Amino acid sequence: MNFSLKTPLSRFRLIGILEGISYLVLLGIAMPLKYLAGWPYAVKGVGWAHGVLFIAYLIALIAVTIDRRWSIIRVIVAFIASLVPFGTFWLESRLKKEGQSIA
Template sequence: MLNHPIGRLRIIAFIEGMSYLVLLAIAMPLKYFLDIPQAVKIVGSLHGLLFVLYVLAVIHVTFAHRWTVLKVLFAMLAAFIPFGNFVLDSRLLKNSR
């Protein structure tokens, strides 16, 4: 799975999607309801790094598999919607079979 660009994208997308959910569901409530801003600082920084890796993985797959502009836009949009990366993963898995 790690030897293939789509396999790497699926793994990075899953981890990035999980970090986004942790940021929204855990770190943000800790910051705003319990006044613990460090949670967002730590999780947000990690999520930012994972997002950069995600973008690089999308770029790699775009050139390796000659993705259309529509596929690239869908992959980038998926990163901004909660659970979007998991929808992307299911589509990538379905298309790889």
């Protein structure tokens, strides 16, 4: 992946990947540590980072919507993708297949 970060779409795609990773770490590592190992500190740190990335994802979604004039359906799909595990990775692959240039 080569992200230039010069366009709203490239920033959105990168933030989407980071948000997706943080969500999986939260669900797959931090939550089990909290509930199975009795170590709640992982959820606090990872949860905070995921929250910041989620807010950044929403801001980037607004920016790319304005820049690319995305339809309301596409915006809703992108929002729902952020709520589903692996959703942002699916969205990234779909954007790539559609030829949504990041340059």
